Amino acid sequence: MTSHQTTQTMKPATAAKKLGVYLEATPAEFQEGVVSRTELNALQADPPEWLRDLRRDGPHPRPVVATKLGVSIAGLARGGITDPLTTEQIEALKKESPEWLQRERATQAEVRKEAVRIKEKKAERAEQTERPRS
Known part of the structure; x- marks a missing residue:
């Protein structure tokens, strides 16, 4: 028997909350997709320019x-x-x-x-x- 691990995902609103940003100010592709735990960790570890700008301004x-x-x-x-x-x-x-x-x-x-x-x-x-x- 093999066990496969499903990827944990979250709604964009949840991810935005965890990132401490206002969802409506995020890029459209962020708002329209789902965010995996791995993607969230990557955003936190190495934030893209848009995320740095939102957190700053x-x-x-x-x-x-x-x-x-x-x-x-x-x-x-x-x-x-x-x-x-x-x-x-x-x-x-x-x-x-x-x-x-x-x-x-x-x-x-x-x-x-x-x-x-x-x-x-x-x-x-x-x-x-x-x-x-x-």
């Missing part, structure tokens, strides 16, 4: 925009940002620093601080339960 998908601005995706929506942005637009927003962006950054900082506090508390509890009682 955008337009960027919302998760990337949120990360670059230091806010959550929900924070983007609360700020009225629902469309992909270019790097230039992101830099302009940072420079402008509207009130909503300052508020969302502060919120995100609090969320991170709380996550660290919870992680430390869990580690402390785990350490206490591992200690032998005398």
Whole structure:
């Protein structure tokens, strides 16, 4: 009995998400085909010019925009940002620093601080339960 391995493929939207790029900005041949795991790995290891350009200049998908601005995706929506942005637009927003962006950054900082506090508390509890009682 011989086993044959099938090639794992994904939709272009999934591949674009894994590559951190906005699907609609990718070349037509990327959008219309399927991407194998091997092709995805090759794109990540040695990105073609179009991929390097997209990663550098955008337009960027919302998760990337949120990360670059230091806010959550929900924070983007609360700020009225629902469309992909270019790097230039992101830099302009940072420079402008509207009130909503300052508020969302502060919120995100609090969320991170709380996550660290919870992680430390869990580690402390785990350490206490591992200690032998005398």
